[in-house]
Amino acid sequence: MTYLRLLQHRAADGARSVILAQGDAAHVLPGVTSVRELALRAIDEGKTLSQVAKDCGEGAAIDIAAELAAGTIIAPVDHEDPAHLLMTGTGLTHLGSAEGRNKMHQAAASGENVTDSMRMFLEGLEGGKPAAGTEGQQPEWFYKGDGSQLVGPGETLTMPAFAKDGGEEPELAGIYIIGNDGQPYRLGLALANEFSDHVTERHNYLWLAHSKLREAALGPELLIGDVPEKIEGMSKILRDGEVLWEKPFLSGEGNMSHSFANLEHHHFKYALFRRPGDLHVHFFGTATLSCTDGIETREGDVFEISAAPFTLPVSNPLARDAAGEAVTTVKVL
Structure with missing residues (x-):
């Protein structure tokens, strides 16, 4: 069984995004800047976090291991x-x-x-x-x-x-x-x-x-x-x-x-x-x-x-x- 994972990404210029990963594949969730934001959306829409993440569509593919090595992956949850x-x-x-x-x-x-x-x-x-x-x-x-x-x-x-x-x-x-x-x-x-x-x-x-x-x-x-x-x-x-x-x-x-x-x-x-x-x-x-x-x-x-x-x-x-x-x-x- 392959499990869904969410990651948070922060680029060198400070721009944030959320990544959805399943197995070896991962992509950016368009229009989402934090897991907290995505969770609140799921609550408002009465959906699970998995459902609302999939509803976002697929942005650019991303290599999460490479991004981790580059230091652009941050903690998977945070609050401003x-x-x-x-x-x-x-x-x-x-x-x-x-x-x-x-x-x-x-x-x-x-x-x-x-x-x-x-x-x-x-x-x-x-x-x-x-x-x-x-x-x-x-x-x-x-x-x-x-x-x-x-x-x-x-x-x-x-x-x-x-x-x-x-x-x-x-x-x-x-x-x-x-x-x-x-x-x-x-x-x-x-x-x-x-x-x-x-x-x-x-x-x-x-x-x-x-x-x-x-x-x-x-x-x-x-x-x-x-x-x-x-x-x-x-x-x-x-x-x-x-x-x-x-x-x-x-x-x-x-x-x-x-x-x-x-x-x-x-x-x-x-x-x-x-x-x-x-x-x-x-x-x-x-x-x-x-x-x-x-x-x-x-x-x-x-x-x-x-x-x-x-x-x-x-x-x-x-x-x-x-x-x-x-x-x-x-x-x-």
Whole structure:
């Protein structure tokens, strides 16, 4: 089966366009400058995103791999006002994800010494895929930032000067828009590197919130329409052009302890997250981390995450913010 993907393109002169890709073929959608614009059109016309994209007709054919290499492919979703794009996520959602977390915490996961992480994972395993129309177990939830923290294809993932670590998290991200009536719509799925500070989290799991306030990267393609139940990919770290570490990862609902619907309910049940016109990038979690294999990343490393049916990877180098670590002070007015 060939899947439909949307990409956003920005030419050297700043002109923007949207690309529809299927298999190895791709073409520009005439008269469309952003995925958000196309999504709002689909809502207004009562059509799916796939239908409205096909209705646009076919513009010039385009080689998406060549455009990615040229640096003209940007993140597959964005908002002209970054404050109206929210990045959030859920953890302990994948089969096997508790193993890595407990390894990080170096705590027992049996009998009376079950960790909070393992307890949450087991509750999700039991109640994370409820019957349609019923509410399941709520997951771990975290906030990452707004659109100013979104990193596009090939761009640098920058950890703060005070960070203890900059580590990859190969994931799927759900991309959403809120209609004028407050109804959330899922546009599709993107391949993502959720990027966190695992050393900070390992010190004390109550610092999870601090460890997640970081940038995050999306791959070039937004997978729309039907999506596979199971997705298999590869997560790599390159150092000086050589593979330092690599490991396969699994995602998609068939490899998760929660359904997308349950994770979506527990995010969008808050009216705060149903503000008309807003975009949401929601990271669905992972069970594969290099830090659990003892890898310590350093500046200059390159994270590369790939998975079919996405045809292009998420690839981003790591850097540290050059700003000093002076104490931030607040002035009294």
